Amino acid sequence: MNLLPNKQTCRTVFLFVLIIQCFSAQAQQKYWVFFTNKANTVFNPYTYFDAKAIERRIINNVSLVDSTDFPINEFYYNTVSANVDSVSNSTRWFNGMCVYANENQIQKIQQFYFVRSIEALPFQSMHLASYNETSFNEKLSDDQKKLLVGQTTRLQADEFKKANIDGSGIRIAIFDAGFPNVDTNPAFEHIRKANKIIKTYDFVRKKDFVYGYAEHGSCVLSCIAGKAGDVNIGLATGAEFLLARTEMGKREPFSEEENWLAAVEWSDKNGVQIINSSLGYTGDRYFTTDMNGKKSLVSRAANLAARKGILVVNAAGNEGSSAWKTIGTPADADSVLTVGGIDMASDFHTDFSSYGPTADNRLKPNVCAFGHVIAAGKNGLEKTQGTSFSSPLVAGFAACALQTNRNLKNMELYLEIEKSADLYPYFDYAHGYGVPQASYFTEKNKTQSTATFDFVNENNYLTVKIQDAFFGKDTIDTKSNRLYYHIENDKGVITSYYIISVENQDVLKFSNYDYKKGQKIMVHYKNYTNSFTF
Amino acid sequence: MKKLVLFLIIAFSFLNTMCSSQNVLFKQEVTLDTVIPKKGPNYRNFDHYYIGYGFIFDTQHFGALETIIGSSTQFVFGFRHKTKINNHYAIGYDISYNTTGYSIKQSPTKSFPTSVNYKSEKLLMRNFRVELYNRINFGKRGNKVGKFMDIGAFGEYGFANALIVKDKLPATNAFGSTKVKMVNKNPNYVNKLNYGITTRIANNRVAIYATYRLSEMFLASYTYPETANLIVGVQVGFY
Numbered sequence: 096m097n098l099l100p101n102k103q104t105c106r107t108v109f110l111f112v113l114i115i116q117c118f119s120a121q122a123q124q125k126y127w128v129f130f131t132n133k134a135n136t137v138f139n140p141y142t143y144f145d146a147k148a149i150e151r152r153i154i155n156n157v158s159l160v161d162s163t164d165f166p167i168n169e170f171y172y173n174t175v176s177a178n179v180d181s182v183s184n185s186t187r188w189f190n191g192m193c194v195y196a197n198e199n200q201i202q203k204i205q206q207f208y209f210v211r212s213i214e215a216l217p218f219q220s221m222h223l224a225s226y227n228e229t230s231f232n233e234k235l236s237d238d239q240k241k242l243l244v245g246q247t248t249r250l251q252a253d254e255f256k257k258a259n260i261d262g263s264g265i266r267i268a269i270f271d272a273g274f275p276n277v278d279t280n281p282a283f284e285h286i287r288k289a290n291k292i293i294k295t296y297d298f299v300r301k302k303d304f305v306y307g308y309a310e311h312g313s314c315v316l317s318c319i320a321g322k323a324g325d326v327n328i329g330l331a332t333g334a335e336f337l338l339a340r341t342e343m344g345k346r347e348p349f350s351e352e353e354n355w356l357a358a359v360e361w362s363d364k365n366g367v368q369i370i371n372s373s374l375g376y377t378g379d380r381y382f383t384t385d386m387n388g389k390k391s392l393v394s395r396a397a398n399l400a401a402r403k404g405i406l407v408v409n410a411a412g413n414e415g416s417s418a419w420k421t422i423g424t425p426a427d428a429d430s431v432l433t434v435g436g437i438d439m440a441s442d443f444h445t446d447f448s449s450y451g452p453t454a455d456n457r458l459k460p461n462v463c464a465f466g467h468v469i470a471a472g473k474n475g476l477e478k479t480q481g482t483s484f485s486s487p488l489v490a491g492f493a494a495c496a497l498q499t500n501r502n503l504k505n506m507e508l509y510l511e512i513e514k515s516a517d518l519y520p521y522f523d524y525a526h527g528y529g530v531p532q533a534s535y536f537t538e539k540n541k542t543q544s545t546a547t548f549d550f551v552n553e554n555n556y557l558t559v560k561i562q563d564a565f566f567g568k569d570t571i572d573t574k575s576n577r578l579y580y581h582i583e584n585d586k587g588v589i590t591s592y593y594i595i596s597v598e599n600q601d602v603l604k605f606s607n608y609d610y611k612k613g614q615k616i617m618v619h620y621k622n623y624t625n626s627f628t629f
Numbered sequence: 630m631k632k633l634v635l636f637l638i639i640a641f642s643f644l645n646t647m648c649s650s651q652n653v654l655f656k657q658e659v660t661l662d663t664v665i666p667k668k669g670p671n672y673r674n675f676d677h678y679y680i681g682y683g684f685i686f687d688t689q690h691f692g693a694l695e696t697i698i699g700s701s702t703q704f705v706f707g708f709r710h711k712t713k714i715n716n717h718y719a720i721g722y723d724i725s726y727n728t729t730g731y732s733i734k735q736s737p738t739k740s741f742p743t744s745v746n747y748k749s750e751k752l753l754m755r756n757f758r759v760e761l762y763n764r765i766n767f768g769k770r771g772n773k774v775g776k777f778m779d780i781g782a783f784g785e786y787g788f789a790n791a792l793i794v795k796d797k798l799p800a801t802n803a804f805g806s807t808k809v810k811m812v813n814k815n816p817n818y819v820n821k822l823n824y825g826i827t828t829r830i831a832n833n834r835v836a837i838y839a840t841y842r843l844s845e846m847f848l849a850s851y852t853y854p855e856t857a858n859l860i861v862g863v864q865v866g867f868y
Contacts, residue, residue: 215768215769377771378771378773379771379773381771382671382771382772383772384665443654443655450657452659524657524659525657577654590658591656592656593653593656594653595652595654596654598652
């Protein structure tokens with residue numbers, strides 16, 4: 096019997112093969128081409144940098160003439176440009192350019208003596224760290240008004256307000272998916288009137304206009320500096336802004352790390368002191384084991400930005416209740432201030448906020464703030480949620496903190512923000528050091544916290560005993576009678592952590608036999624932290 | 630005595646725990662989070678179930694058994710295992726059940742199984758199939774299945790086959806009906822063991838698949854024309 100296919104089969108097979116071809120790697124693809132050197136290039140920091148960038152570098156003891164800031168060798172650039180289909184972007188910091196090319200072109204480029212390496216750049220999703228949004232127009236319910244006030248009050252915004260601190264003179268860049276109606280929305284009128292939007296750039300479409308597209312960026316900006324009538328949505332209402340559109344927004348098709356990298360170099364050049372980045376890469380390209388702060392290009396770029404004196408504030412991510420669970424990148428970078436989310440009602444971790452630690456067991460997130468907020472979106476005030484909005488609350492806080500002491504270097508500011516948090520020196524991988532508190536920066540005479548509990552080690556049992564003065568008979572859980580504790584292994588890595596409500600004076604009891612030498616229990620109760628090492 | 634010992638064990642274990650009356654508001658076991666999984670979409674091994682639906686395409690030359698495209702279909706439910714060799718290559722097996730129905734075109738030239746024309750006539754095959762495949766993955770990815778192409782071979786056993794004939798009678802029969810359905814279970818001319826090749830192209834959960842039967846549908850002792858042997862459809866994975 097003849098089993099050879101007929102014409103119809105041939106057509107079907109041809110269609111199938113055509114689809115297969117679409118999957119093949121022969122098609123034009125994006126590549127990073129990195130060069131070996133920057134020979135014969137000239138760099139003048141005084142013509143390249145904004146005055147504010149020079150000021151920031153001087154404060155942070157960063158050299159004004161750093162090899163990473165030198166331009167790409169023009170000959171290398173032109174040679175590669177002539178041998179590819181088009182150039183998408185270039186990077187001074189990593190001495191390379193991003194190009195569209197096919198395999199034959201790449202093979203040819205690989206032979207050039209000045210090419211160090213070539214990396215394929217697969218398309219991938221950049222996740223905006225936010226959840227679904229519900230529009231509430233301009234009107235807010237009582238609960239929503241309470242949330243609006245609470246999101247800044249939890250950071251002690253009043254303390255900054257009393258001290259006339261509003262982030263004035265601090266320059267913040269926001270990397271996001273678009274900023275619709277920021278040029279018209281009344282929530283940003285004070286920023287526009289004072290000409291505080293210094294520069295804008297759309298790195299996706301390569302043009303200046305950013306006041307369209309996804310509203311995520313508008314919400315983020317409002318959580319740094321927006322106003323809802325007389326009520327501040329964020330803390331840094333007096334700061335200056337650079338708005339960068341680096342993401343494609345809700346369509347989340349396949350935006351790339353290159354936009355983030357281009358935007359960070361642009362921010363550096365224009366004197367930015369703080370970057371807020373409410374986004375992150377997760378499972379589309381990486382494994383959780385890759386979240387070590389070294390694997391991704393954005394993570395390395397974020398660390399390089401920190402080396403140049405910029406404080407990078409990044410959302411932890413919204414994978415807490417998904418299989419991924421852990422933070423994304425660049426939130427995994429060691430010099431990035433990673434912000435987790437808490438729930439207003441419980442005042443502790445909100446389920447979607449991504450957990451630490453990093454793959455190499457470093458503490459992340461560093462601090463936390465409300466993960467459910469009222470923000471100014473495209474069409475007015477909205478209740479929305481995501482660590483995307485925790486991050487700008489802390490970025491605004493950081494601007495205010497920097498205003499209290501403009502001589503703080505970026506990593507000093509990073510550490511001071513951690514120290515200001517309400518759980519510090521206690522930490523865990525859901526809350527970091529807790530919620531930053533403005534009084535840490537505004538109060539001249541800082542009071543030492545008094546002991547609220549004791550460790551009693553008797554008869555081979557370690558008991559955590561609440562002191563009489565701090566033990567209430569009320570057994571109903573209130574925010575003030577919560578006790579945080581974690582157990583660390585002998586390498587300083589937390590193995591488990593808890594929040595409990597104190598209902599007994601002997602609140603915790605551990606058998607010495609269950610713990611190895613070197614294991615540590617750290618407890619935090621009513622602003623007092625102490626630890627016991629077995 | 631036994632009860633006393635049990636009581637002491639329980640009492641001791643209670644003392645051993647941190648505090649019996651704690652009201653735990655929040656708890657995380659980091660050690661569980663940091664265990665590197667052995668199974669996952671892009672880990673060493675990955676298993677998942679899937680369903681699929683495909684259409685049978687007539688592939689024969691003149692004289693072959695003509696089937697009706699559109700109503701000749703296949704439903705598949707299966708389990709697939711993948712073992713990753715490297716980022717671009719994996720091997721695996723697939724165990725599935727499929728129901729494949731060939732709607733036989735009624736025409737004056739029809740010869741299978743008889744030349745009689747009915748309103749509809751369908752050869753229904755219920756098969757268990759085992760497949761071995763090679764997988765080529767495209768591009769870098771995280772813990773995602775990603776884009777891939779599978780090429781494999783299968784063997785299947787038709788455990789419950791039937792020829793179903795439906796017709797309309799010119800007049801009401803003895804049972805008061807004008808419609809009649811006849812089922813010829815496990816016809817002896819059908820080859821129960823079949824084999825062929827298969828391919829899939831997919832992006833994560835969704836795959837376009839094609840199977841091509843290389844064996845002959847009917848036993849050699851019968852001179853029936855061969856049936857269509859190309860099936861193209863869509864599969865959706867559950868994971």
